Structures are given as C-alpha cells and as structure tokens.
Amino acid sequence: MKHAEVADVEIRLLLEGVQQIYGYDFRDYAAASIKRRLTHWLAESAFDTFSQAQSRLLREREVFESLLRGITVNVTEMFRDPEFFRAMREQVVPFLKTYPFVKIWHAGCATGEEAYSMAILLNEEGMAGRYRIYATDINETVLQKASEGVMPIMEMQRFTRNYQKSGGSASFADYYTARYDRAILSAALKKHIVFAPHNLAVDGEFGEMNMVLCRNVMIYFKPALKERCLRLFDSSLLPGGFLCLGLKETLEKRQVGEHYAELSPPLRIYRKRYG
Amino acid sequence: MARSFQAVVIGVSTGGVSALAKLLGQLPAEFPLPILIVQHIGPNAGSGLVKLLGERCLLRVKEADEQDEILPGTVYLAPANYHLLVEHGGFLALSADPHVSFARPSVDVLFESAAEVFGPDLIGVVLTGANFDGSRGLRTIKERGGVAIVQDPADAEAQQMPQAALAATGVDYVVALNGLAALLQELASQCATSPRQRGGRDD
C-alpha cells in the first residue's frame, strides 16, 4: 500500500513539474493509463524512482522528450476501423459533396494515417481540390513524420486490406511508391493537408469546419478535459457538420450531446443540428 | 480476515466462452459484486459474447464503455481491441495502447489497474487459456493483498494460463470450474456480513 501511494505522489509532482517547465499538461489524463505508461517509461529508463528522474527531467529537454514519447501513444493505421470509413464514403460524403468546398479537422492525427486515408477517400469520391484537411497533434515528432508521409512498407499489406474492406476499389499500390523498406505516399495526397501542432488541453478552436474527427484521443482524458475538447469541436463546427469519435467513445451523457444526432449508431458519426 | 470485497476480476482465453457461460450461469441474480472480465477475442469480434452470456445467466452483462460506473451485480466484458482498466473512484476506462502480453484486451492490464484501485478488496481469477497473460497481474493482486484464485489446470480446457499463474505467484485457491461459483459467493457473503475494515487506509 505504502509503496503505491509514494508512486502516486511522485507522479502528481512530476506531472505538475512537467506542466510548469514545459507547458505540457498531462494532469487531466485518465490516471490508470498514464500511470501504466509512466511506470513503463521508468522501468526502461536509467532511474529507480520518479523522484530520482525528476531532477534531470526538469532540467534536460532530452529527458523530457523521452518521457513525452513514452506517454503519448501514437498507434494508428490507414483506414482504421474500415466500417467507419465505409460509412464515411456512403453516408457522409454525399452531404459533403453538396458544398463547394469543405474544411476538415483531424484532432490528434498522430503520424497522419487517418488524414491520408480521408484524402484518398475524398479524391476517389470526386472531391479532389474541393477540400482542405487540418491535421493536428500535440506531439511534434509525430507531426514531422506525418508531413513526410513515409511509412514502413510492411504495414502496407494490412492497410491495403483495411482500404478494401472500407469499400475502396482502386489499386491501393497506386497511392505510394515503394523504396527499400519504406512506402512513400504520393504527393497528390499531401497537397491538401496541413499538419500543425495543436494541444487540445490548452489551444483554441479551428473555425468553420464541416467535419471534425477526434478518434482514440479523448478516451485517455478525464471527464473535464473531454468536455473541454467537445466544446472546442462544437464551436469549431458549422451547423450540419459532422463529428466523428472513436468506436468506443460516445456523446451520451455529454453536455454538447443534445446538439447532435447520431448518423449510423455504432460508428460514432454525429451530425450537428441546425439551430 | 474480515474485509469488504469490491470486485471480482476474471481473465480467460481459450475455452473461455463455455467456462464463462458455466460460471456465470451458476451465480444468483443477487450476487453482490461487480465482475470485470477480459476474455481474449479477435480485433473484429462483435458483441456476440455479451449476448450469449447475457442469455445464460441472471446477472446483467454488458460490454464495458469508457467511464462506466462499476456497479454491483453487473458483468463487464472488455471490448475487442481495447484494454479495460479500472480508474480511482469506481469507474472503468478503455485504452487502445499497444498489446500487452501479446493481447488486447490484456488480462494483465485489467488485473494491475484493478489491484491498484481495490488493493486487498479484490478477487482475481485466472481460468483456462493457452498463453501467459494474467500471471503478472495475478501476482500484483497478491502483492496488494487481494485474493487469488486459479482454475485447477487439470480441470481447464487449456492448462497453460492457469499453470503460468500458479508458477508466478502463491495463490489462495485452486479450484475446479464447478466449485468456483460457490467459492465466489462464499467470499462475497463474508463481505456482506463483516463490517467494513479499512486496514488503516482512509479515503
């Protein structure tokens, strides 16, 4: 018992220190997951305790960067949850097409796979040149990777399967060039995507969006931070716009929930009501 | 020892569907503790297991949602492709973190986070399975003073998971599946009759 309480105190102090020195606020992240990751980071580090790590953590940027890599989980894939992208193609795109131009925000885009998937889908549906995607993340290392658009070639088989399951019927291999062990996404996909840093815990809204996607990001947040994010998305979205969450996230019991109707229930695609 | 159990956590893999149907089917509707379960399932498994178990038992069975309040007499199953965790304050959390012990959901993740929150007031159960997931978690449960139960490997459809758990930690009970429901009820009823003892912890 004793031991656990010490670690809890240490973690609180550490997150407080990180917030004050580096401006990254992880105090509102769900405790169980963050503790798992911190404990994992500590075990891999040269430190025995969080207290011992604290001193260098607050003074040496590299130590903090390694902690940051340890506590932000960036796993993602192209066409993750294919059935979601199928619904996007079949049920959402027809609405988007009624606009001359649409703006889309991927909040928590990680290494960009989700945003690139969306670009592929929109191009295939005849919307090339009629959209702009803003893809943001707190972690600048992953954003750098995202803007390069280079992925391990061994992932491509899985991504191709996802793509096909999502209703894609073109040749997926046409979207990248293989170079040794890497797949380089075609320039046509990058053209309409802007990658930028944005921290959901402190930064402001993106105006006049037709669609906001924030999938598998808020499940790690405490309720108050979730509410903050949802207010942010709500004020960014135009009436009639779409809000897409991860498959295990819902607007049920959320303050903004009443402004939305769920489009295709298990897939967490919500449409903002008019007025 | 008088204590007040707050939850049962169960980890199970190969052979789990029939084991869970049997176990839950033997528990009465008024079983007083919440039951949190990680059954290893493929990434695309639907909600078939929830439905099947719901039909075979008197308890309420649901797939765990993020921020579900942990309620007595309710069975929560980890969803496919997400880890299930317990948060302080009696809530559930989900995570899409990488696989742990080659699994997602992982038994170790559930057990370790539950041990963290419930300490000695937790009952951990490892059932049939053909891998090693759950043994580290069960050891954590024991370290935190909880009760560890393992299905007798000779009785399990797949022995490896119970065996690994037995090798990893000393346990309180090794039982056949048939005797497990009765054991859980007995443990749970101790908590109903004995006054809440907090062992010096206050919160």
Ligand SMILES: C[S@@+](CC[C@H](N)C(=O)[O-])C[C@H]1O[C@@H](n2cnc3c(N)ncnc32)[C@H](O)[C@@H]1O
């Ligand atoms: C699991 S990934 C999700 C990627 C993608 N949306 C998907 O569903 O595949 C979560 C991402 O959220 C980012 N993130 C975590 N906290 C954040 C915050 N406060 N603001 C913005 N992004 C954040 C992480 O850096 C990580 O890249």
